[in-house]
Amino acid sequence: MKVLLNHPLREVEVKGPRRVREVLQELNLLPESVLVVRGDDLVTEDELLKDEDRIEIRPVISGG
Amino acid sequence: MRCRKCKGKAVLDVPRHHTAFCKACLTEFVCAQVERAISEERMFTKADRVLVAVSGGKDSLSLLDILGKLGYQADAFYVDLGIGEYSRQSKAKVERYTSARGISLHVHELKEDEGAGINDLADLVHRPTCSVCGTLKRYHFNRTAVEKGYSVLATGHNLDDEAARLLGNVLHWQTEYLEKQGPTLPDSVEGFAKKVKPLYRLAEREIAAYAVVNKIDYIVEECPNAQGAKMLLYKDILNRLESESPGTKQAFYWGFLTRQKTDEQARPSMAEHDRAVLRPCVTCGQPTTSEICSYCKLMARAQKNGPTPVGS
Ligand SMILES: [Zn+2]
Ligand SMILES: [Zn+2]
Numbered sequence: 607m608k609v610l611l612n613h614p615l616r617e618v619e620v621k622g623p624r625r626v627r628e629v630l631q632e633l634n635l636l637p638e639s640v641l642v643v644r645g646d647d648l649v650t651e652d653e654l655l656k657d658e659d660r661i662e663i664r665p666v667i668s669g670g
Numbered sequence: 671m672r673c674r675k676c677k678g679k680a681v682l683d684v685p686r687h688h689t690a691f692c693k694a695c696l697t698e699f700v701c702a703q704v705e706r707a708i709s710e711e712r713m714f715t716k717a718d719r720v721l722v723a724v725s726g727g728k729d730s731l732s733l734l735d736i737l738g739k740l741g742y743q744a745d746a747f748y749v750d751l752g753i754g755e756y757s758r759q760s761k762a763k764v765e766r767y768t769s770a771r772g773i774s775l776h777v778h779e780l781k782e783d784e785g786a787g788i789n790d791l792a793d794l795v796h797r798p799t800c801s802v803c804g805t806l807k808r809y810h811f812n813r814t815a816v817e818k819g820y821s822v823l824a825t826g827h828n829l830d831d832e833a834a835r836l837l838g839n840v841l842h843w844q845t846e847y848l849e850k851q852g853p854t855l856p857d858s859v860e861g862f863a864k865k866v867k868p869l870y871r872l873a874e875r876e877i878a879a880y881a882v883v884n885k886i887d888y889i890v891e892e893c894p895n896a897q898g899a900k901m902l903l904y905k906d907i908l909n910r911l912e913s914e915s916p917g918t919k920q921a922f923y924w925g926f927l928t929r930q931k932t933d934e935q936a937r938p939s940m941a942e943h944d945r946a947v948l949r950p951c952v953t954c955g956q957p958t959t960s961e962i963c964s965y966c967k968l969m970a971r972a973q974k975n976g977p978t979p980v981g982s
Contacts, residue, residue, distance in 0.1 A: 612891075613891075636910065638912045641682075641878055641879055641882060643882060648682060648879055651671070664890060666728070666875045666877075667905050667906070668728075668729075669899065669902050
């Protein structure tokens with residue numbers, strides 16, 4: 607699947623099917639620091655992502 | 671995952687409350703937390719005119735959105751720091767959000783009123799950009815709120831912001847800052863606006879989820895000046911602890927607030943203390959602890975060092 611990451615903006619490929627939780631682990635990201643968006647919707651950690659899915663991992667932490 | 675309230679499809683798990691919410695129940699949860707913060711900390715009522723300091727980011731735009739949903743009278747205030755593309759984009763988001771909803775927006779342009787953007791000003795006074803930015807924003811937030819007749823100034827600081835700031839202050843034992851870390855600061859003297867943080871009960875992730883679910887178009891990008899790299903480090907550390915044991919952040923910050931309230935009965939109140947130490951700045955009249963306020967000192971220094979006259 608295609609995974610869009612921010613800060614800096616880039617795209618990486620992760621093999622599906624895979625749970626959101628596993629994708630975050632593989633990318634070494636803390637669930638508390640990000641949201642996962644598929645299309646217009648937020649998906650929870652237990653969601654199964656297909657190989658043809660496209661997701662955005664959005665950081666929620668700002669320095670302000 | 672299912673919503674704990676209505677059994678619909680969940681969009682966000684909230685481990686610190688052992689729960690998960692669907693879109694509608696998430697919005698309800700967020701609004702209820704803000705309503706609780708406003709009443710418990712005596713922030714304002716529906717009769718007050720509230721000025722919300724907005725940056726174009728998720729927290730401040732969500733705050734404006736939530737206050738509107740809850741029926742409060744809230745207008746917006748944006749400080750254009752003149753940081754190239756970042757400022758252009760964030761300002762456009764703020765303008766789009768407020769004009770679509772008919773919310774009044776006040777804008778302060780640094781380049782027009784101070785004569786230079788934040789990066790040039792920081793260079794002129796030889797101080798870190800983030801600290802100059804903080805001084806300027808605090809000054810204009812207060813001044814605009816007072817001059818335009820708002821009874822309260824609200825900022826989008828959330829639980830993560832406050833917990834990270836508390837960690838930083840405790841690590842360095844900056845006790846004088848600890849006193850000012852509550853979610854409500856009084857309008858103790860003439861010229862001083864009351865300041866409140868209605869999002870202090872909500873984690874940064876919950877607010878971001880609220881923004882996504884409610885289709886609020888906010889700026890995801892970080893300020894290129896990498897505002898407070900230390901803050902990001904403290905937040906990351908707290909989130910590691912939070913992932914291992916959910917509820918750590920709220921136990922830390924809310925626990926601090928509870929202790930502060932108990933202590934308060936033994937000490938003179940913050941308002942009494944403020945009245946004893948604050949007086950009007952001889953240059954601009956804004957309250958300050960010294961003869962000239964830090965904003966006027968900064969601008970005087972910029973003017974002295976500047977190749978062209980700066981400031982008004
Ligand atoms: Zn629900
Ligand atoms: Zn002054």
